[in-house]
Amino acid sequence: MKLEKGIPLIDQHDENGYWGGKFGGNQIAESLNYPIEELTREFEKLRNDETFIAERDYYFKNFVGAPTPFIKLENLTKHLGGAQIYCKLVSKATGGAHKAYNAVVHSLICKRLGKTYIGGDTGAGYAGKMLSMAAAKFNLKCKIFMGAKDVERQSINVFSMRSYGAEVVPVNSGSQTLVDAVSECMRWWTSENEEAHMCVGSTVGPTIFVKICAWSTAQISREMKKQVIDEFGEVPKDMKLINCVGGGSSAAGFWNEWIDHDNIELIGVEAGGPEGSSKHAAPLTNDSPIGVLHGATQYVIQDDQGEIEETESISAGLDYPGVSPLHCFLKETGRARYTSASDEEAIEAFQLVSKNEGFVSPSLEPSHAFAEAIKIAPKLSKDTIIVVDSCGDSAKDSKIIAERLGYKI
Amino acid sequence: MTSSTLIKSFERAKKDNRAALLTYTVGGDPDKKTSLNIFKSIAESGADIIECGLGHGANIGDGGAIQDSTYRALSGGTKTDDIFEIIEDFKKDYETDVIIMTYQNKIVAYGEEDFLEKCVSSKVSGIICVDWPWPLNLDFAKKCKENSIVFIQLLCPTTNEDRLKNILNDAHEVVYYISMLSTTGQKLKVSSDEIKKRFNLIKKISPDKKCIIGFGITADTINDFKDTDACVVGSALCREITRSIDEELNPATNVGNMVSDLKQKLSS
Numbered sequence: 024m025k026l027e028k029g030i031p032l033i034d035q036h037d038e039n040g041y042w043g044g045k046f047g048g049n050q051i052a053e054s055l056n057y058p059i060e061e062l063t064r065e066f067e068k069l070r071n072d073e074t075f076i077a078e079r080d081y082y083f084k085n086f087v088g089a090p091t092p093f094i095k096l097e098n099l100t101k102h103l104g105g106a107q108i109y110c111k112l113v114s115k116a117t118g119g120a121h122k123a124y125n126a127v128v129h130s131l132i133c134k135r136l137g138k139t140y141i142g143g144d145t146g147a148g149y150a151g152k153m154l155s156m157a158a159a160k161f162n163l164k165c166k167i168f169m170g171a172k173d174v175e176r177q178s179i180n181v182f183s184m185r186s187y188g189a190e191v192v193p194v195n196s197g198s199q200t201l202v203d204a205v206s207e208c209m210r211w212w213t214s215e216n217e218e219a220h221m222c223v224g225s226t227v228g229p230t231i232f233v234k235i236c237a238w239s240t241a242q243i244s245r246e247m248k249k250q251v252i253d254e255f256g257e258v259p260k261d262m263k264l265i266n267c268v269g270g271g272s273s274a275a276g277f278w279n280e281w282i283d284h285d286n287i288e289l290i291g292v293e294a295g296g297p298e299g300s301s302k303h304a305a306p307l308t309n310d311s312p313i314g315v316l317h318g319a320t321q322y323v324i325q326d327d328q329g330e331i332e333e334t335e336s337i338s339a340g341l342d343y344p345g346v347s348p349l350h351c352f353l354k355e356t357g358r359a360r361y362t363s364a365s366d367e368e369a370i371e372a373f374q375l376v377s378k379n380e381g382f383v384s385p386s387l388e389p390s391h392a393f394a395e396a397i398k399i400a401p402k403l404s405k406d407t408i409i410v411v412d413s414c415g416d417s418a419k420d421s422k423i424i425a426e427r428l429g430y431k432i
Numbered sequence: 433m434t435s436s437t438l439i440k441s442f443e444r445a446k447k448d449n450r451a452a453l454l455t456y457t458v459g460g461d462p463d464k465k466t467s468l469n470i471f472k473s474i475a476e477s478g479a480d481i482i483e484c485g486l487g488h489g490a491n492i493g494d495g496g497a498i499q500d501s502t503y504r505a506l507s508g509g510t511k512t513d514d515i516f517e518i519i520e521d522f523k524k525d526y527e528t529d530v531i532i533m534t535y536q537n538k539i540v541a542y543g544e545e546d547f548l549e550k551c552v553s554s555k556v557s558g559i560i561c562v563d564w565p566w567p568l569n570l571d572f573a574k575k576c577k578e579n580s581i582v583f584i585q586l587l588c589p590t591t592n593e594d595r596l597k598n599i600l601n602d603a604h605e606v607v608y609y610i611s612m613l614s615t616t617g618q619k620l621k622v623s624s625d626e627i628k629k630r631f632n633l634i635k636k637i638s639p640d641k642k643c644i645i646g647f648g649i650t651a652d653t654i655n656d657f658k659d660t661d662a663c664v665v666g667s668a669l670c671r672e673i674t675r676s677i678d679e680e681l682n683p684a685t686n687v688g689n690m691v692s693d694l695k696q697k698l699s700s
Contacts, residue, residue, distance in 0.1 A: 039568060050536055050563045052493045054613050057590035196499060197489050209492040214614040217590075315537040316490055318563065328511050329541025331490045 026356045028283050032275070032349060033234040040230030041320070043355055047348030049229045051318045055209075058216040063231045065136055070238060078131060083242055086160065087123045091115045091243075093250035093410075098379040106263075106403035108396055109254075110383055111247050111277065114416035118153045120386075121273045121414045122224065124239040126153035129222035130161045132235070136220055142166040143222035144208040146173055146201030146269070147340030147388065148180025149415060150224030155189035165189040168208040170200035173339050179419050198333045201270075201343050205317050225270025226347035229318040233348055240276025243412065248280045255408075262408040263288040263399075267391040268361065269304065269340050271347030273414040282358065291350060292391045294336035295363035302335035306346050307354050307361035316345040322354075337366035337423065338387035340415065364394035370427055372397055373417060386415030387423065438529045438557040438582055439605055441480045442642045442661055450658050450699050453478065454644060455691055456533065456616075456666030458485035458501035459518050460510025462677055466684065467505075468518050470673070473688030475528040478695040482522075483560070483664060486515050486534035493535075493562040495617035497667040500674055512542050513550075520554035531558040531584065539564075544572060548579045558582035560608055566599045577604060584608050584644070589622070589630060600638040608644045609634060617667025620648035624656035631660050651690075654697050665694055 024043035027035055036042045040049050049059060069075040083089040092112040100108045113121045126143075133141045141163045145151030151167035158165035167184050171193040174181050184191050197203040205228070212221040223232035226240075251258060264281060266274035268291040281287045293305035303309065306322040314323040316331065324332045324344040336342045353359035364372070372393035377384040385393055392411050400409055417424065425432045445452035455474050460467050471482055487494075487502030487510075494502060519530050532551065539547050539561065551559065559576060561569065566585055573583035585603040587596060588610040600607065611627045612620065627645060634643050645657055646664035657663040672690050676683035 048568065049565065050568065051565060052562050052610075053565050053586040053588045053591060054493075054610055056565060056588075056595070057592070196503070202490055206490050206492055210494070210615045213493065214618065216613060312541075314540055315535075315563065317492065323537075325537070325541065327541065329488065329537040329539075330506060 024352070024355045026282065026358055032279060032282050033237045035352070036230060042348050042352035046321055046351040047230045047233060047319050049318060050315050050320065051229055052213060054213050055216065058212070059229055059231055061136070062132070065132060066231060066235055069132065069135060075131070079128060082127045082131070083124065086117060087127060088115060088117050089242055090246035090250065093247055093254065096376070096380050096383065099376060102379055103397060103400040105405065106400040106407040106409045107405055108400055109408060109410045111243065111410055111412045112383060113243055113273070113412055113414040114386070118149070118156055119416045119418065120149040120153070121240050121243060121276060122149040122153040123156070124242050124276065125224070125236045125272060126150070126157040126222065128235060128239040129154070129220065130157040130163060133163055133220035134161055138218060138220045140164045140215070140219040141222055142168065142208055142211055142215070142219055144168045144201065144204040144224050146170070146204065146224070146342060147338070147415070148173065148177035148184070148419065149340060151189070151191070152180045152183045154222055154224070155184040155187035158189060159187040166211070167191050168194055168204040168211065170198070170204045171195045172199040173201065173204070176423065177339055177419065200339070202331055209317060225272040226275045226349055227270045227317055227319060227345060233319070236272050237275040237279065237349060240272050241279040243276040244278060244280035258284060259408045260286055261406055262410065263290055264410050264412070265290045265292060265392045265396050266412040267292050267341060267388045267414070268307070268346060268350055269294065269343045269388065271350045273412055275347060275349050277412040278359070289353065289359035290395060291359055291361040292395045293361060293363040294338055294341035294391060295365040296335045298365045298367050300335060302333065303363065304334035304336045304342050304344065305363040306344065307350060308363040319348050321345045321348050321351050337369060337427070338391065340388040341391065362395060364391040368394040370424065373424060377417065383413055384417040385413045386417050387420045388415050389413045437527070438481070439642065441529050445480050445662070448699065451660045452480035452662035453691070453695050453698055454481045454483055454662055454664040455479045455669055456483040456485060456664055457669050457673065457687065458487045458498065458505050459515040460505035460508065461501040461670070461673060462504045462683070463508050464510065464514050464518055468521055469684035470687050471518065471522045472526065473684040474691050475526045477688040477691035479528065479691050481529045481531060481662070483531045483533050483666070484515065484519060486512060486532050486538050488535035488538050491535050491562070493615055495615040495667055497617045497670040497674070501670040512538060516550045516554040519556055523555040529557040530555070531560060532556050533560040533562070536561055536564045544575060548575055548581065551581050552579050556581060558584050558606060560584045560586070562586070566602065570602060573602070573604065582606050586610055587634065589613060596634070597637055600634065600641060603638070603641060606642045606644065607634065608646055611645055611647045611649070614647060616647060618648060620653060624653055628657070628660065651694055651697055654694055655700065658698055
């Protein structure tokens with residue numbers, strides 16, 4: 024399995040939609056074949072349409088707030104010693120996370136398809152929140168599928184979604200988390216695809232959804248490349264880009280422009296779950312078997328019967344048993360390295376970053392990435408640049424973190 | 433040769449001037465023993481072919497009633513081997529054909545070759561895999577054929593004519609027409625006439641292939657499909673199992689009664 028230079032990662036799949044001939048694909052019911060073909064045709068047309076690109080950029084800039092800041096975390100760097108730590112503060116995007124990019128693009132596509140109804144899945148609630156926000160802006164009726172357990176633990180985002188006029192559907196099947204929300208959303212689309220468009224909230228699902236999502240979040244690395252050159256005058260020789268990986272949409276966007284720069288190390292951090300627990304959401308780190316989930320072949324946490332196993336993470340956004348085919352491909356080609364951080368390490372990282380930096384207070388998802396940065400930075404020289412994608416703000420997790428730390432709020 | 437018995441089931445129904453009746457229930461729902469009794473009762477009540485669900489928790493095609501059945505089977509600890517054992521036991525006493533309906537990850541996790549070997553030894557006649565569309569399924573379909581098992585290709589209202597022709601060209605003796613865009617068990621949102629129009633188109637392209645019609649067919653509409661090849665009732669039976677369990681009645685008897693009624697409606 025080999026990466027090709029000069030070809031966007033999202034286009035390095037074969038005619039059946041498999042990256043490396045193995046990951047991804049369209050393992051879907053026949054009823055979804057037509058809408059997926061239609062969407063694929065439309066997206067390939069739109070991504071080459073200057074008017075569409077201009078429209079996308081207009082909304083990214085004026086509504087989402089691109090570019091988000093690229094800043095040096097001086098206090099954290101000093102505290103840890105070793106490598107210089109920078110942060111791409113994607114949490115400054117309107118709504119507080121990278122999910123806004125995918126939501127805007129899907130809403131624009133929905134309109135181009137002549138559809139007025141959009142549905143999507145959500146785990147931590149960010150994908151759902153941004154999709155409801157974009158749907159409100161673009162006058163689309165919106166339905167969000169969310170695991171009942173997540174509805175409970177991410178109530179702040181649920182409140183936002185409902186405020187934007189979306190219908191939030193709690194999914195009570197299975198583990199009542201993201202995996203079930205995605206299944207239910209796909210079932211809904213199977214019935215409604217003539218009138219409605221579906222937005223998959225991460226770089227998972229059938230190939231076209233992986234592509235649209237990664238194409239949208241690629242905004243992060245596109246703008247960051249300029250910021251890096253402004254800061255250092257050139258691309259630093261020794262740079263490491265650390266990102267949390269659940270479904271993998273944030274990391275795919277954060278790394279997209281850097282894939283061909285072999286000297287830049289890409290590190291993905293999965294959710295290791297509670298310390299000492301065998302449950303985790305880290306299929307890449309722990310070499311989970313390959314299986315088919317939500318229409319795509321990928322590493323997936325499952326038992327010997329092919330049943331999806333329950334995952335456990337303090338971070339709802341990383342609590343997914345599968346992972347993007349893009350990351351399976353990047354792992355298999357050796358281009359990216361994947362590791363995991365435990366719930367405890369993520370909480371400690373949240374505390375350390377917040378205490379040192381103030382303006383940067385990562386949500387539990389990027390706290391996993393910071394945990395890895397904190398682990399490796401002291402061992403590295405000051406010539407090494409570490410950039411962490413802080414792709415979510417801690418506000419949405421304040422209840423969980425406070426409880427964990429023994430505060431009552 | 434299992435595939436030839438499957439065709440005979442269709443032909444027997446045709447001689448009776450009716451479509452073949454297929455039932456769908458989830459294997460292992462609510463447990464192995466009851467599930468076997470349900471199959472026996474279905475066979476004795478006159479179903480021509482039994483579709484046995486090998487349920488998957490993260491499925492993308494099942495409606496609520498079948499999800500409930502799947503949940504009961506899986507949470508009761510039903511494993512893929514249990515499904516094969518149920519079918520094998522059933523086939524010791526009954527000649528009714530059994531088709532497995534499942535999702536790809538169940539086959540992948542079991543191993544394609546091992547899965548087919550078990551299908552042969554437990555006398556499974558055919559396989560329907562919801563999330564393994566044409567042409568991605570062609571290699572597996574070929575392996576099925578080599579084992580005399582019919583791999584049943586799926587078609588739906590939005591399968592365009594080119595794709596329809598291509599799928600039918602590669603299809604084995606039997607295909608399955610998903611009558612409407614939905615998950616299983618939803619209210620029929622297209623008319624029986626529209627469904628039959630598509631059925632006739634399929635038959636025009638491939639007169640020799642037997643076409644099963646499924647999704648949304650109930651006791652109220654089943655007679656409309658009398659002059660087709662075959663139709664499936666699933667969710668209504670799964671709901672009947674749920675009701676029987678809730679009311680502490682015998683699911684096998686009740687499902688059997690329902691099947692007799694469907695058979696009568698299809699024959700009248």
